[in-house]
Amino acid sequence: MTRTGRTGLWLVGAGGSVASTVVAGLAAMRVGAAGPGGVVTETSAFAGAGLVDTADLVTGGHDVHEVSLTKRVEDLATAGVVPHDLARLVAADLDAASERVRPGYAVGAEDQGAAVRRLAEDLRDFREREGLDRVVVVNVSSTEPPVDAAEVPADVAALEAAWSRGEAPLPPSSVYAAAAFTAGCAFVDFTPSTGARLPVLGELAARAGLPWGGSDGKTGETLLKSVLAPMFAQRALRVHSWSGTNLLGGGDGATLARPDAFESKARSKAAGVGAMLGYPVEGPIHIDNVADLGDWKTAWDHITFSGFLGTRMTLQFTWQGCDSALAAPLVVDLARLLDLAMQREESGAVPALGFFFKDPVGSDEHALAAQYDALLRWVRGEGWTGR
Amino acid sequence: MTRTGRTGLWLVGAGGSVASTVVAGLAAMRVGAAGPGGVVTETSAFAGAGLVDTADLVTGGHDVHEVSLTKRVEDLATAGVVPHDLARLVAADLDAASERVRPGYAVGAEDQGAAVRRLAEDLRDFREREGLDRVVVVNVSSTEPPVDAAEVPADVAALEAAWSRGEAPLPPSSVYAAAAFTAGCAFVDFTPSTGARLPVLGELAARAGLPWGGSDGKTGETLLKSVLAPMFAQRALRVHSWSGTNLLGGGDGATLARPDAFESKARSKAAGVGAMLGYPVEGPIHIDNVADLGDWKTAWDHITFSGFLGTRMTLQFTWQGCDSALAAPLVVDLARLLDLAMQREESGAVPALGFFFKDPVGSDEHALAAQYDALLRWVRGEGWTGR
Amino acid sequence: MTRTGRTGLWLVGAGGSVASTVVAGLAAMRVGAAGPGGVVTETSAFAGAGLVDTADLVTGGHDVHEVSLTKRVEDLATAGVVPHDLARLVAADLDAASERVRPGYAVGAEDQGAAVRRLAEDLRDFREREGLDRVVVVNVSSTEPPVDAAEVPADVAALEAAWSRGEAPLPPSSVYAAAAFTAGCAFVDFTPSTGARLPVLGELAARAGLPWGGSDGKTGETLLKSVLAPMFAQRALRVHSWSGTNLLGGGDGATLARPDAFESKARSKAAGVGAMLGYPVEGPIHIDNVADLGDWKTAWDHITFSGFLGTRMTLQFTWQGCDSALAAPLVVDLARLLDLAMQREESGAVPALGFFFKDPVGSDEHALAAQYDALLRWVRGEGWTGR
Amino acid sequence: MTRTGRTGLWLVGAGGSVASTVVAGLAAMRVGAAGPGGVVTETSAFAGAGLVDTADLVTGGHDVHEVSLTKRVEDLATAGVVPHDLARLVAADLDAASERVRPGYAVGAEDQGAAVRRLAEDLRDFREREGLDRVVVVNVSSTEPPVDAAEVPADVAALEAAWSRGEAPLPPSSVYAAAAFTAGCAFVDFTPSTGARLPVLGELAARAGLPWGGSDGKTGETLLKSVLAPMFAQRALRVHSWSGTNLLGGGDGATLARPDAFESKARSKAAGVGAMLGYPVEGPIHIDNVADLGDWKTAWDHITFSGFLGTRMTLQFTWQGCDSALAAPLVVDLARLLDLAMQREESGAVPALGFFFKDPVGSDEHALAAQYDALLRWVRGEGWTGR
Numbered sequence A, B, C, D: 001m002t003r004t005g006r007t008g009l010w011l012v013g014a015g016g017s018v019a020s021t022v023v024a025g026l027a028a029m030r031v032g033a034a035g036p037g038g039v040v041t042e043t044s045a046f047a048g049a050g051l052v053d054t055a056d057l058v059t060g061g062h063d064v065h066e067v068s069l070t071k072r073v074e075d076l077a078t079a080g081v082v083p084h085d086l087a088r089l090v091a092a093d094l095d096a097a098s099e100r101v102r103p104g105y106a107v108g109a110e111d112q113g114a115a116v117r118r119l120a121e122d123l124r125d126f127r128e129r130e131g132l133d134r135v136v137v138v139n140v141s142s143t144e145p146p147v148d149a150a151e152v153p154a155d156v157a158a159l160e161a162a163w164s165r166g167e168a169p170l171p172p173s174s175v176y177a178a179a180a181f182t183a184g185c186a187f188v189d190f191t192p193s194t195g196a197r198l199p200v201l202g203e204l205a206a207r208a209g210l211p212w213g214g215s216d217g218k219t220g221e222t223l224l225k226s227v228l229a230p231m232f233a234q235r236a237l238r239v240h241s242w243s244g245t246n247l248l249g250g251g252d253g254a255t256l257a258r259p260d261a262f263e264s265k266a267r268s269k270a271a272g273v274g275a276m277l278g279y280p281v282e283g284p285i286h287i288d289n290v291a292d293l294g295d296w297k298t299a300w301d302h303i304t305f306s307g308f309l310g311t312r313m314t315l316q317f318t319w320q321g322c323d324s325a326l327a328a329p330l331v332v333d334l335a336r337l338l339d340l341a342m343q344r345e346e347s348g349a350v351p352a353l354g355f356f357f358k359d360p361v362g363s364d365e366h367a368l369a370a371q372y373d374a375l376l377r378w379v380r381g382e383g384w385t386g387r
């Protein structure tokens, strides 16, 4: 197999649980302390697709807080998210990766136009110093509140005019997307934040001929919905209610306890069931901060449905997943797949990545099996442009 | 839409829960007292496929016990399986259908060769009296113990020789299959019994140019496995254990409490998970007779799996399904689809029906989404020959 | 056993699900169509305690809507709450009971002082017409928002002064309590509304020498908490989080979807766990209106706890209870027990009834086993004055 | 508080999961690395009862396999049963405790009469070397098959005669009980094995004036039954079925996968529900060996019940407990409580310890709350002789 060179994986929110698990996990794979469990692109279906080796992914990132990956990984070990001796095993790698984290952008702390230029410079610098062929920026920072797209300048000229007036029209996730496109990097939003989903960002990506993807990694309750809802539909079983409660702690739990951030996540989570079934379904969706659970998200879903002669039945499930352990390998997948898109010089949103997301850009397909087929077709170069 | 004529649906085990629900449900649909909930072939994906109207299905059947469908449907209503006024609403239809039930075949009660001829005569008689174009025989009788195929005559000549010696080498389900093929009818086994799955039955079907399908309707725990196992596989999540407990009462619960009958069901249920994941998985499968539950099967499955860095997680679900309400519409589907196969003059096992079965004949594909695609392709005449 | 005479059971909210189930159930017991399932005071522990026969309970009530109990009981049958032929079996009783329902009191519809007199007159009239020895008023009407006790007149003189100024300082549940005490009846609040829990109502009860009880029937999730929390405490297992989700439809579900009514229920539900464990525990409590579930409340609770060496463990349960079928027999129990208190000429709050309530008046004891012991001691005349 | 001296805790099965957790946990408490979580006798209700300090418990034991407690504790740490640095923190204690483990007794390996004398000598030697006031022997070795009591000599004379003929009439657990009584030690059976529950052992205990207790620690599913069944009974809710599935791995899981050992456990588990409800209840009880789960026992129970008017409802729970972390503190409790019984010179079975057991000797009381009250009364010297 020919080597495809070295690729940068730039993590926005580099000190968070997901990012730390990505860095520690890549290091563990490198030293043979971990296998490729959970990494979709390491399964045989992706062999020969020309993806960059996981060993050739180099990480860096932005965060608004001081980052000691060693400390974070030790905490993750105490919580049972990663093996308890991992921080020790990959200590050198964690130190080196911590060095490659730069100060992030926070609302109000800095002129926004200047911030985009500064962040873009960090990315160029990373690419050059590390001798990278390409860089993929993945947003794994704290979920932001939703923005009103109508209040954001609709094109690049208007955006630059706003910046020159000292305004800060973009939310942080979009600032990072703008910096990525400015520096010639692909961008993926693993969170439900706005990211590249604004016309003006689309214009920036198009001008630079860069691919991007999102939004909001599909790792738990929504993953299950994406196989169960099609099952009900294909079996002609009518779903009457679908109620969900998600309990989690950690940084993500604390963030989503804020009503405005919750709003972004709830919208993203709600996207799929109605689309998969073809009709709206009642039922609450809760996301609750239970500090004691840490990264161990527990989701309980309760579904009522009927079959022949209207007979009522129920399905309920409890998912006890470790969020970062589920998310991190998908971040690795997305880095490799966006890197492939860059190799192929694809530009714009990549709907074929819907397999990874709660709220897939450019696609209304939420059924996992169909998304998997679409992903494989795209990887094989057969193209897919969303349903 | 051109009418495709009237088709017979012959139910072996005509007095059982599933059969009674089929008969009552078809009658309810006819008088507008029930919609097509749970009937897969009534969804839009099957429109225009040339399937016989459900209103043009005429039922009859065999049972070894006296059958009063009115009584059975009243009992099902008391148990909440069907609406409580259904027996009253479709009383005339139930009486008429009860009249069309003939005495079945029980081991030892009758010469086996003569029995096959008698049962075949019942089928021909049914077709003629009712003026039917085609007849599909569906086995929904009590689950039998497994047989040792090596002890059954391997070809028709040997089978007839055994019969002429007064032997009874076939289990009852295979006797019904033999009668179906002898009388020019298609055959489907909705149970895990042997049915047509013997070389000698294959020969009988081939000679007569008749299609057949099976085995064991996929209505509950196994249905869920067929979407969850592919999810784990596609997401590269390693499954470590999959334990299942099924509680049910009713006739089926009582039958499966017998170790030999349980053996057939357990084999059938175990078929899929390993095939879908690509490796064997530990964990018990229990089927318990809890009389109090009646037809309300409750299944609890507990699954342990790991992702990135080996982190352990669990999924568990509880399925509370009404078995007959889930099974009956699929029996209607199978009658319509085998009728289509007969219209098309297909012969032999039909692997494209795997979507309906725990242990699909002629196929190793257990993933529901793939089975659904295969079914649609076959219905559209694009063919599919199993994986 | 000597007869204790006939007692009136006056239901505030007489047309609701709980009240209708009480009336239909008493009638069914009378005609032998139902046994005493769920009625605590019919178990052997209460034999010989001098309780009024259930056959000697005569019902009547108030509601703000027109009430046809026959119609309500038919609807409950369709929903599976009561047997499907019940309305027919006890038709005469339901008609007679419907006749004994009088117009209720709604905020703003009537002068409040006059309303209390009118409602009290209805109660006296009921007692006389039916030749009753005693009357117990039980509030099973829709849950009200909480009130600020500081804004309600603190004594009877002040209350009457406010009424004479045309003011309406009491919430409806307290208006009914005032009417009960005015007419010489005992009062029980089966809801989390204010009821008799105001100093001025206490004064009215004391003056009249009448017993009263409450609040909020303990029928589901809270019932389970009252046995599980003591288990954790007695076993020295530390509870770290206790999260609960309650899904229900029906009138109660719709009412509790209103944030102000929810507030009353949430306060009542939250009362116990901390008291039983001796320390506060984090975790959300949700009550969601899922119309499809009707009276079938489904509660899921998730509890994390630790034992020796801090090892973390979890317990979760799903309770699928039919709310009215659980509540109605307890209303019958409370009528009999308050009747006993009246026979004994007890006056004031009865803390020994805490067994029945989420938020027991006059007691901090929430553990079911201790409450049961206290109840039995009180019934046997050994007295108990709360913990 | 006056010191009550030093007491020996002799563990039969000293190298097993439970025993290792006991030893490591006592050491951790001593060095302040763990609190008293899960130790019932450390709660305030037991203050002042004259129990030996946990710091004054000295461990020793028998096992048939070579025992390295350090190794065992490291394995338990990897499995998440104990904190991951525990083996290091208490390394010296573990080494010392390993030294105090002596070779156990296995069927057929040794003359049984001689074995009893050898084991008793080990106990006397332990008491003297360590300067202990008293010694309590607790059986936490692998569960044995049940024995037919009729085939065991009924009195000591007959037993000694059998021994002198070279026979081995006692199962190993009873051999240990005999050795305990011979050496003047109390005995507790934490397993469902026979232990002291034979007339001849009763005679040995009585002669020596020694107390004993059992059987089978109540740590999971049965613990929950002991609070839920009384709840149903007190609320007059009729239980129709109670089905249970227990999944576990580890040494205990492997042992219970053997049908004969399972038989002992199943009898012990089945004892309670019928006794608490007052009528028999249908439903299977499974114990399955799922190696992947290790010590993390997962139990799912499904209960159907009815209330007023026969309405059917269900409760289900999933308990995910760490068996050794639940069992170990109870072993500490039992050592302290039997030590108290010895201080008080009580002799014979102690029914007041039923709180700790699935199958309490000398008592039919299975309800946890009643058992707790009985335990406290006994500890306070108020006596209790079983129900």
Ligand SMILES: NC(=O)c1ccc[n+]([C@@H]2O[C@H](COP(=O)([O-])OP(=O)(O)OC[C@H]3O[C@@H](n4cnc5c(N)ncnc54)[C@H](O)[C@@H]3O)[C@@H](O)[C@H]2O)c1
Pocket: A012, A013, A014, A015, A016, A017, A018, A019, A062, A063, A064, A065, A104, A105, A106, A107, A139, A140, A141, A142, A143, A144, A172, A190, A191, A192, A216, A217, A218, A219, A250, A251, A252, A255, A323, A324, A326, A327
């Ligand atoms: N773990 C999953 O399964 C999963 C699934 C889907 C989406 N997500 C999303 O991934 C994100 C990360 O999750 P997590 O558990 O790692 O959260 P976390 O709270 O542990 O980490 C978030 C990190 O982002 C940093 N951050 C905040 N604002 C920033 C800014 N303006 N610029 C740069 N960095 C900033 C924080 O300092 C923190 O280090 C969340 O938005 C979450 O919703 C996670």
Ligand SMILES: NC(=O)c1ccc[n+]([C@@H]2O[C@H](COP(=O)([O-])OP(=O)(O)OC[C@H]3O[C@@H](n4cnc5c(N)ncnc54)[C@H](O)[C@@H]3O)[C@@H](O)[C@H]2O)c1
Pocket: B012, B013, B014, B015, B016, B017, B018, B019, B062, B063, B064, B065, B104, B105, B106, B107, B139, B140, B141, B142, B143, B144, B172, B190, B191, B192, B216, B217, B218, B219, B250, B251, B252, B255, B323, B324, B326, B327
């Ligand atoms: N309901 C489901 O979801 C489902 C799913 C898959 C398979 N199945 C299978 O369908 C079958 C029927 O289930 P059910 O619940 O209706 O069972 P049931 O016990 O109610 O009915 C079985 C009927 O078969 C009759 N019968 C027994 N032996 C016969 C014979 N030799 N010839 C003719 N009739 C005979 C019995 O008299 C009875 O009327 C079972 O084998 C079951 O395992 C059901």
Ligand SMILES: NC(=O)c1ccc[n+]([C@@H]2O[C@H](COP(=O)([O-])OP(=O)(O)OC[C@H]3O[C@@H](n4cnc5c(N)ncnc54)[C@H](O)[C@@H]3O)[C@@H](O)[C@H]2O)c1
Pocket: C012, C013, C014, C015, C016, C017, C018, C019, C062, C063, C064, C065, C104, C105, C106, C107, C139, C140, C141, C142, C143, C144, C172, C190, C191, C192, C216, C217, C218, C219, C250, C251, C252, C255, C323, C324, C326, C327
């Ligand atoms: N069912 C249970 O398990 C349970 C447990 C605890 C408490 N409760 C409480 O019992 C009450 C009744 O529950 P339900 O399910 O019968 O509710 P429901 O909505 O079916 O019935 C409430 C009835 O109260 C009537 N009402 C409303 N305002 C009134 C007023 N001012 N005066 C007289 N009548 C009035 C309504 O018209 C309706 O008929 C609720 O407050 C509920 O929270 C029920």
Ligand SMILES: NC(=O)c1ccc[n+]([C@@H]2O[C@H](COP(=O)([O-])OP(=O)(O)OC[C@H]3O[C@@H](n4cnc5c(N)ncnc54)[C@H](O)[C@@H]3O)[C@@H](O)[C@H]2O)c1
Pocket: D012, D013, D014, D015, D016, D017, D018, D019, D062, D063, D064, D065, D104, D105, D106, D107, D139, D140, D141, D142, D143, D144, D172, D190, D191, D192, D216, D217, D218, D219, D250, D251, D252, D255, D323, D324, D326, D327
């Ligand atoms: N952990 C719980 O929650 C719990 C609850 C109730 C009962 N129990 C019982 O406690 C016992 C111990 O459980 P565990 O998980 O520690 O099991 P384990 O398999 O880890 O340990 C059993 C130990 O007993 C030893 N052993 C076997 N035969 C022996 C003999 N004849 N003499 C001396 N030692 C012998 C084995 O070598 C092993 O070291 C089991 O019988 C189990 O059923 C455990």
Ligand code: NA
Pocket: B359, B360, B361, B362, B363, B364, B365
């Ligand atoms: Na197959």
Ligand code: NA
Pocket: D359, D360, D361, D362, D363, D364
């Ligand atoms: Na006992």
